[in-house]
Amino acid sequence: MVKLLLLSLLLPLHLCFLFFLVNSVSTQSLPPSSKLERAALLNLRASLGIKAKYWPKKHDPCTNWTGVTCSNGTLTGLNLSGLRRTRYGLRNPSFAIDSLMNCTGLISFNSSGFYLPGSIPVWLGQNLSALQVLDLRSSSVSGPIPPSIGSLDKLNVLLLSGNSITGSIPDSWSRLSLLSNLNLSVNMLTGSIPSSLSALRRIKILDLSSNSLSGPIPPELGSLSSLKRLNFSNNTLAADIPLQLANLHNLVELDLSFNDLGGEFSDNLTMNMRDIVFFDVSSNNFTGNLPDLTVFSNASGVTLNFSNNKFYGNLSSSLPNASLIDLSNNYLQGLEVNRNNTLLSTNCFRGQPDQRSLTDCNTFYVLSGLPFDEDYIAPVPPPVSRKSNKDLKYVFAGVFGGLGVIVIVVIILVLILKPCYKRSASQRSANVEPVQEEGTAIDDQNISIDLISFTDSFTYEQMLQATSGFNDANLIKHGHSGDIFSGRLEDGTEVVIKRIDMRSSRKDCYMSELVLYSKGTHTRLVPLLGHCLEHETEKLMVYKYMPNGDLSNSLYRCTDLEDDGLQSLDWITRLKIATGAAEGLAYLHHDCNPPFVHRDIQASSILLDNKYEVCLGSLSEVCAQEVDNNQNAITKLLRISSSSESTPSGSLPANCAYDVYCFGKVLLELVTGRLGISNSEDTSTKEWIDQTLSLVNNYDRDLVSKFVDQSLVIDEDLLEEVWAVAIVAKSCLNPKPAKRPQMAHVLKALENPFRVVREEDFSAEILRKNSSKTSWSTLFGNWRQSFSGSAHSQGQSQTNKDGNGGSKLSGRDNSQGSGGTG
Structure with missing residues (x-):
């Protein structure tokens, strides 16, 4: 009886639990309904090289993969925006989505900002018939648009802006009857705007701006009654604006600026646009009288732009109270108009500032056969203030005193x-080339002649094509002198392109690089492949692509695609990088005549190829070293401290000791594994450097364990190398420039670091008595007495070529502690 009673009580609980379990399972996303879809997603993961942390291989794609959406076990949405590729996936990226060919239930595909170089596959419009959203913005897509896209009769949103799409707009798009948003801006489309777009009766946003479209605006577009935003700016459209556009009653934004449209502007075009908030027809060839601007009922929030045209005649005094009206650069005339929200410069108004000259206005009206306001008054310059005789005395006294x-x-x-x-x-x-002072201007003509012998010249169009129109997806970083982009030349060569904006950069920032390369190439300088100097406001430099980037992003690298683990560079590679960078600096300091100073040595300027061989980059700050005698004389005269790290003007020092100091911070970064030391000058970093250097002791190796990178797995011998490099770094970071070593000596030490710590350690008294037997450890403690017997008294090193073609100091393997040539 008791058992029956318990069963009767527990039965409802069991039923409730089963109901909850079934309900919870039914509400969760199920895995893909077929093995075919799951295999497609795994293949897509491999072809695109998606990082494992976004798409973990052992988890269910529908529930644990970022950007993957399923409905009833069927893949319906795929969003690649924001995902990142592995290093392997970044090497050969392409539009590799063929594995989605059988995912016929896909409704939305979004890859905005995700790098997909290549053309849109034809099968995309044939197989994905359920697609409603296709977003490929800023994905480096190129080539023509396949007409098969017109078969996606359920498509509602089509966004292809910010790419390098070529060809014309397909007529087959007239079948996209459900399309409401079409954006093809910032591409390379040519041809005319097809009148077949008038079949898109549900279209609300139509943006074809920043292309090379030509011809007239089709009058048939006036039938798009649902249209709210129309943007045809930055093309080469010609002829008049069709009057049929006046039927676009729901238009909120209209932008036809920067075209070749012309003719008179009819009042009928604006008569029915009462809901407009943005109206821009600037930079065209419109003429005639301005249309009636009072028709804009929502004037308080309207922006109207009629600038840079040829409008003429008197301006109506009843202007709307809009947020902004730009009428500048026309030929309007009349009385003075005082409105804070109206721009009237470069016209023919009376009493207004910044107007055209009387001759300019009169000539235009005469040639146009129009009456000109004869009472036109040219702007009067401000009166010159008259000084009293007493004031003039003080002025003359100041002038002659200053002279x-x-x-x-x-x-x-x-x-x-x-x-x-x-x-x-x-x-x-x-016949010795004189030393070039820092900041000396360089003649463009002479450089262009010298460039022919050692580098290629590219056209601006080639650079646009190589970088997909300087797409943000190609942007590597914002450098000191310009933005750095990745690119691919027509022959498939991968390159890095620096885009220098001359309006915001130093005028000679690119010339200093060209002068350096004109003196001869070196394996430790990043190869300059070419240039594009045809634009006054923009200069382009083309360099060899370095697969491993720079030291700042290669010190720790991803090696496990499955768990996204990080592994630091081993010590052998780190020492190889340090030695390579020292070779490059030794070339600049000792082999160039005059010596060159890099002035921007940090982890981000040490570039690495696929074998971690070093090339120095960031050469825009390179300049000839200042002449020591001149500097010392002026320094003594002005009582300026010679130990200062910066010049009185605040610019970077043009002396080799500054490079040595910066290189010391790079060495410390390699030893400790702490990122960001070499490019930081803040107080906390300086305090950390001082604290770390206090642990670097010439006689106590055990202190190395307190600052060495804990990710390094090294044996006893390698630990001695780490200790030696730390001693070298400390010597380079001496606060007094005069006591820092030369780069030639630093290079010798890095090539054989065991000599720094394994030579016999003498006491201070013995060292004073036996200066010729100075040990390497003491040598790096006091650089005033080091290398007194250097064979190169002029500070230049004799070089020979090693197996890699790098510049090496002769006799380095036989050199003694005193720095002699052996």
Whole structure:
């Protein structure tokens, strides 16, 4: 009886639990209904190289994969936007989505901002018949649009902006009867706008801006009664605006700027556009009188732009109270108009500032056969204030006093610089190239002649094609002198292109690089493949592509595609990188005449090829080293401390000691594994460097364990190398520039670091008595006494070529602790 009672009580609980379980399972996303779809997603994961943390292989795609949406076990949505590829996937990216060919239930595909170089596959419009949203914005898509896209009769949103799509707009798109949003802006489309687009009766947004479309605007587009936003700007459209566009009653935005449209602007075009908030027909060839602007009933929030045309005649005094009206750069005339929200410059108004000249206005009206306002008054310049005789006395006194000071300074400088002038003359007589002072202007003509012998010239169109129109997807980083883009030339060569905006950069920032390369190439400088200097406001430099990027993003690299694990570079590779960078700097400091200073040595300027061989980049700050004698004389005169790291003007120092200091921070970054040391000057970083250097002791190797990168797995011998490199770094980071080693000596130490720590350690008294037997460990503790017997008294190193073609110092394997040549 008791058992029956318990069963009767537990039975409802069992039923409730079963109901909850069934209900919860039915509400969750089920795995793909067929093995075919799951296999397609796994193949897509491999072909695109999606990182494992976004699409973990052992988890259900419908529930655990980012951007994957399923409905009743069927794949319905795929969003690649924001996903990142593995390093392997980034090497050969392409429009590799063929595995989706059988996912016929796909409703939405979004890859905006995801790099998909290549053309849209034809099968996409044939197989994915259920597709409603296709978003490929800024995906580096190229080639023509396949007409098969017109077969997607359920398509509602089609976004292809920000790519390199070529060809014309297919007529087959007239079958996209459900389309409401079409954006083809910022591409390379040519041809005319097809009148068949008038069949898109549900279209609300139509954006064809920033292409190369030509011909007239089809009058049939006036039948698109649902249209709210129409943008045809930045094309080469010609002829008049068709009057049929006046039927677009629901239009909110109309942008026809920067075209070749012309003719008179009819009042009928704006009569029915009462809901407009943005109206722009600027930079065309419109003429005649302005239309009646009072028709805009919602004037308080309207922006109207009629600038850069040829509108003429008197301006109506009843302008609407819009948020902005731009009428500048026309030939309007009349009385003075005072409105804070109206731009009237470069017209023919009376009493207004910044107007055209009387001759310009009169000539235009005469040639047009129009009456001109004879009472036109040219703008009057502001009156010159008159000074009293007493004020003039003070002015003259100040002028002559200032001239006296200038004369005295000039005399002092002549006395100081006279010996330097004699030395320079003797150099010229010996056919030695004189030292170029920092900041000296360089003649563009001479450079262009020299460039022919060592680099190629590219056209701007080639650069646009290589970078997909400088697409954001190709942007690597924002550099000091310009933006850095990845690109691919017509022959398939991968390159890196630096885009220098001359309006915001130093005028000679690219010239210093060209001068450096014109003096000869070196394996430790990133190869310059070419240039494009045809534009005044934009200069382009083309470099060899370095597969492993720079040191800042290669010190730790992803090696496991499954768990996205990170592994740091081993010590052998780190020492190889340090030695390669030292070779490059030694070339600049000792093999160039005059010596060059890099001035931007940090982890991000040390570029790495596929074998982790080093090439120095970021060469826009390179300049000739300042002449020491001149600098010392002026320094003594002005009482400027010679130990300062920055010049009085705040610019980067043009001396080799500054490069050595920056290189010391790179060495410390390699030893400790701490990222960002070399490119930071903040207080916390300086405090950390001082604290770390206090642990670097020439006689106590055990302290290395307190600052060495814990990810390094090294044996006893390699730990000695780490200790030696830390000692070298500390010497490079000496706060007094005069006590820092030369790069030639740093290179010797890095090529044989065991000599730094394994030579016999002498006491301080013995060192004073036996300066010729100075050990390497002591050598890096006091650089004033080091390398006193260096064979290169002029600071230049004799070089020979090793197996890799790099520049090496002769006799480095036999050199002794004193720095002799052996």
